[in-house]
Amino acid sequence: MEPEQREEMFVDLENRSAFKNLPVEIDSLSYFPNENGQVLVANITLTPRLKETF
Secondary structure, eight states: OHHHHHHHHHHHHHHHHHHHHHHEEHHHHHHHHTTTTTEEEEEEEEOOHHHHOO
């Protein structure tokens, strides 16, 4: 993933209302090609609030 694409993704995630009140720490990003494009996978660290919510 190109640095510009990563930055665009982070900006988009920050602008989504579901994530504004729920901080997420992304440990790593990976992407995999598939027949319709690419699949993006983010490994996150579970914060106490995430553990409580889910």
